[in-house]
Amino acid sequence: MKIREEEFNKAVNKLSQARLSNDRKDAMLKQFYAATKPKPDGEAGMIKSPWSFSFIAAHRYASVCAVVLMMFGGTAYASTQSLPGDLLYNFKVEVMEPLTLSAYWDEDSREQYKVSRLQERIKELQALRESGHIDSEASYASYAATQKNVTDLETSAVFDKDGQNHEVSAFINSYNSIAEEEFRVKTVINLDDGDDQEENKDATTTSVEVEVDLPDKVEEPVEEVIKEATNTVKKVEEETQPLIEETLEPVEEVTGSLTEELGL
Amino acid sequence: MIGGNKDAQQNMKQAFESLFAEYSDVIYRLCLFKTSNQDVAADLTQECFLRLWKTMQGETQIEKPKQYLYQIARNLIIDHYKKMKSLSLDTLQEDGFDPKAEDSEPGLPTEIVLLRNAIEALEEDYREVVYMRYIEDMGVQEIAEVLNVSPNLVSVRINRGKKKLQEIFQ
Numbered sequence: 001m002k003i004r005e006e007e008f009n010k011a012v013n014k015l016s017q018a019r020l021s022n023d024r025k026d027a028m029l030k031q032f033y034a035a036t037k038p039k040p041d042g043e044a045g046m047i048k049s050p051w052s053f054s055f056i057a058a059h060r061y062a063s064v065c066a067v068v069l070m071m072f073g074g075t076a077y078a079s080t081q082s083l084p085g086d087l088l089y090n091f092k093v094e095v096m097e098p099l100t101l102s103a104y105w106d107e108d109s110r111e112q113y114k115v116s117r118l119q120e121r122i123k124e125l126q127a128l129r130e131s132g133h134i135d136s137e138a139s140y141a142s143y144a145a146t147q148k149n150v151t152d153l154e155t156s157a158v159f160d161k162d163g164q165n166h167e168v169s170a171f172i173n174s175y176n177s178i179a180e181e182e183f184r185v186k187t188v189i190n191l192d193d194g195d196d197q198e199e200n201k202d203a204t205t206t207s208v209e210v211e212v213d214l215p216d217k218v219e220e221p222v223e224e225v226i227k228e229a230t231n232t233v234k235k236v237e238e239e240t241q242p243l244i245e246e247t248l249e250p251v252e253e254v255t256g257s258l259t260e261e262l263g264l
Numbered sequence: 265m266i267g268g269n270k271d272a273q274q275n276m277k278q279a280f281e282s283l284f285a286e287y288s289d290v291i292y293r294l295c296l297f298k299t300s301n302q303d304v305a306a307d308l309t310q311e312c313f314l315r316l317w318k319t320m321q322g323e324t325q326i327e328k329p330k331q332y333l334y335q336i337a338r339n340l341i342i343d344h345y346k347k348m349k350s351l352s353l354d355t356l357q358e359d360g361f362d363p364k365a366e367d368s369e370p371g372l373p374t375e376i377v378l379l380r381n382a383i384e385a386l387e388e389d390y391r392e393v394v395y396m397r398y399i400e401d402m403g404v405q406e407i408a409e410v411l412n413v414s415p416n417l418v419s420v421r422i423n424r425g426k427k428k429l430q431e432i433f434q
Binding site for chain 1: 277284288297318319322339342343376379400412413414416417420430432433
């Protein structure tokens with residue numbers, strides 16, 4: 001059953017006005033607060049020490065600093081083993097990794113570290129899948145961390161003359177291949193798919209040059225136009241490849257027999 | 265320090281309530297549109313905000329709450345359909361489920377079902393932007409932030425989605 005434009009607009013207005021009732025909202029809020037217990041107010045009633053700025057206090061602060069440092073070290077170590085959805089995962093991604101990155105001075109090492117983080121995201125997602133402890137929150141945490149890595153690499157990675165970085169591209173493809181559809185990372189990097197790489201490795205493959213009619217005036221974003229042009233090229237390649245191979249086969253048979261006759 | 269923790273709790277509660285007031289209807293409409301059932305939509309909205317509240321309790325900083333809520337809502341909708349799929353009709357009927365009653369009330373009016381069918385007939389890339397643009401009246405920049413894509417891409421998808429909708433109309 002089709003819909004007319006006026007019906008569509010009417011339905012849009014109707015749906016836009018759909019709302020939860022105030023009673024329902026109030027009931028929901030009560031349930032949220034009932035579901036989570038308030039934290040105990042342990043510090044209530046604490047009285048400040050009159051010795052707070054004395055020499056003794058200085059020692060106390062030093063002890064506190066030492067404890068904090070030890071705790072930070074322990075947390076840092078524990079966070080390295082954490083997976084998306086874990087309590088320490090955000091600490092790992094938001095604190096430890098930027099800290100480690102800042103320890104690299106030269107650009108090459110920094111890039112290498114960023115790529116290794118992308119590889120780490122794939123390992124984490126694989127580990128989650130294998131353990132079966134993957135849920136929407138873990139998937140979102142993994143997605144958010146990976147998207148951050150990818151966005152970072154988009155601005156800093158080194159690309160070849162074709163605008164590609166095969167290493168980064170391969171990792172993004174790997175991640176997307178194991179991530180659920182909703183959590184695939186998006187990028188402006190010119191991704192090369194697996195088929196193209198296979199074709200490049202095969203030296204005997206005949207390349208086909210295709211002219212693509214690009215519009216004189218590009219009104220849409222360049223990335224969309226390039227994507228469409230790439231798809232057209234792939235389509236024409238797929239269509240013409242069998243024809244070329246069919247044509248080349250008899251030629252190879254003739255040249256093969258001639259070579260045999262001439263003893264070359 | 266007296267009552268410091270209490271103040272933090274109170275601030276968090278206020279922040280959560282303002283997010284709830286701002287986005288509860290938005291998330292409810294998304295769930296209603298996707299499930300065509302008012303009760304299910306309300307339950308999913310509740311679950312969505314419960315997760316947000318728990319996340320805030322864990323003191324995790326949520327930079328883009330709207331994007332976060334949309335993502336959680338989408339996942340909950342997917343989980344809902346997975347659950348529905350895993351339960352056979354026989355099992356549901358044994359538990360007192362009446363498919364006719366489910367269809368009639370509290371479902372959506374026919375025109376909204378037709379609207380949903382029209383939007384769902386679009387390719388995946390266009391569905392969400394068309395929904396956000398027309399039903400939620402969101403701007404290009406806002407949609408781009410929620411979907412984490414460039415504003416240009418959103419504009420292109422809106423225009424193409426619009427053209428495709430014109431093809432669907434009688």
